[in-house]
Amino acid sequence: MKAITLQNLSKTYSGGKQAVKQISLSLERGEVFGFLGPNGAGKTTTVKLLNGMLVPSEGNCSVMGFDPAEKPEKVHALSGVVTEHAQMYDNLTGMQNLIFFASIYGVCKTDSLKRAEVLLEQLNLEEAGNMRLSTYSTGMRQRLSMARALIHRPQVLFLDEPTSGLDPESAQNVNRLIRNMAKQEGVTIFLCTHQLRYAQEICTKYGLIEEGKLLAEGTLDQLRKKVKPGAAVKIYADNVPKGTSLQEIGTHQYETVIRSDDEIPKIVRNIVEGGGDIYSVTAQRPSLEDIYFALTTREEEIL
Numbered sequence: 001m002k003a004i005t006l007q008n009l010s011k012t013y014s015g016g017k018q019a020v021k022q023i024s025l026s027l028e029r030g031e032v033f034g035f036l037g038p039n040g041a042g043k044t045t046t047v048k049l050l051n052g053m054l055v056p057s058e059g060n061c062s063v064m065g066f067d068p069a070e071k072p073e074k075v076h077a078l079s080g081v082v083t084e085h086a087q088m089y090d091n092l093t094g095m096q097n098l099i100f101f102a103s104i105y106g107v108c109k110t111d112s113l114k115r116a117e118v119l120l121e122q123l124n125l126e127e128a129g130n131m132r133l134s135t136y137s138t139g140m141r142q143r144l145s146m147a148r149a150l151i152h153r154p155q156v157l158f159l160d161e162p163t164s165g166l167d168p169e170s171a172q173n174v175n176r177l178i179r180n181m182a183k184q185e186g187v188t189i190f191l192c193t194h195q196l197r198y199a200q201e202i203c204t205k206y207g208l209i210e211e212g213k214l215l216a217e218g219t220l221d222q223l224r225k226k227v228k229p230g231a232a233v234k235i236y237a238d239n240v241p242k243g244t245s246l247q248e249i250g251t252h253q254y255e256t257v258i259r260s261d262d263e264i265p266k267i268v269r270n271i272v273e274g275g276g277d278i279y280s281v282t283a284q285r286p287s288l289e290d291i292y293f294a295l296t297t298r299e300e301e302i303l
């Protein structure tokens with residue numbers, strides 16, 4: 001069974017705005033999926049459809065085999081959601097908040113206490129566990145909201161910009177937690193972000209969305225093959241013979257663009273056989289950012 005599926009999923013709001021247009025994709029368990037797109041692309045609408053908060057205009061979707069439009073309670077029990085503005089109680093401590101939300105999910109008190117302690121520790125909130133939420137900083141709230149989403153051991157986790165307000169150390173902790181959950185517990189992560197560099201650090205698969213349409217999806221390698229095959233080869237060499245396809249970009253530095261790695265040995269051979277001396281050869285593949293910009297023109301809205 002796939003963890004998440006979307007089949008021709010579309011959503012038109014009552015005012016006529018078509019926010020999601022015929023998106024189809026499927027995710028395996030344990031995948032860390034980066035759903036990437038600029039502001040207003042349709043990411044939140046898609047997540048709301050997957051959570052049963054909105055009903056599709058066309059098509060359908062499933063989370064762990066359940067259609068969220070038909071069985072929202074099953075989907076809620078199996079999933080956790082972290083948004084920027086999670087509702088929690090300011091007059092309760094972090095620990096009390098976690099135990100309260102665990103009880104809503106039907107987790108017994110002993111289990112929720114144990115689970116809350118582990119999560120507070122993993123998210124560097126051990127001491128903050130006994131502090132009222134009203135005294136928390138934005139980053140602490142964000143981490144507590146992550147703990148809240150995980151308190152009932154969800155099988156699917158929806159995240160919206162999970163590290164945007166966090167300092168580098170806290171962001172690393174959250175990233176480690178996400179990776180471990182996916183790898184060790186098979187939790188499927190659906191992560192919405194417009195920070196491409198961050199996504200490339202953590203995701204195993206990507207979907208690029210713009211104006212409600214899925215522009216491309218796949219692993220980084222699949223996207224590279226589909227969208228921007230090849231690599232820029234940089235060579236540091238001396239006495240390079242004339243007549244090669246190499247472009248001189250600095251002292252002893254040359255560059256060329258290749259379609260496939262098979263071209264590298266021939267380039268190297270030509271230089272060596274022509275009397276050149278090679279000191280280093282590196283192939284630089286397109287980043288997620290390069291791929292995104294090759295697909296879209298809206299560079300100003302995305303990092």
Ligand SMILES: Nc1ncnc2c1ncn2[C@@H]1O[C@H](COP(=O)(O)OP(=O)(O)OP(=O)(O)O)[C@@H](O)[C@H]1O
Nearest residue numbers: 013015017019037038039040041042043044045046
């Ligand atoms: N309730 C609503 N009624 C009408 N239009 C809406 C509603 N919610 C969102 N939209 C519109 O649908 C489009 C997609 O919005 P959505 O919030 O899904 O984008 P997003 O990719 O999550 O953006 P962001 O990165 O800013 O959170 C936008 O044009 C938005 O204005």
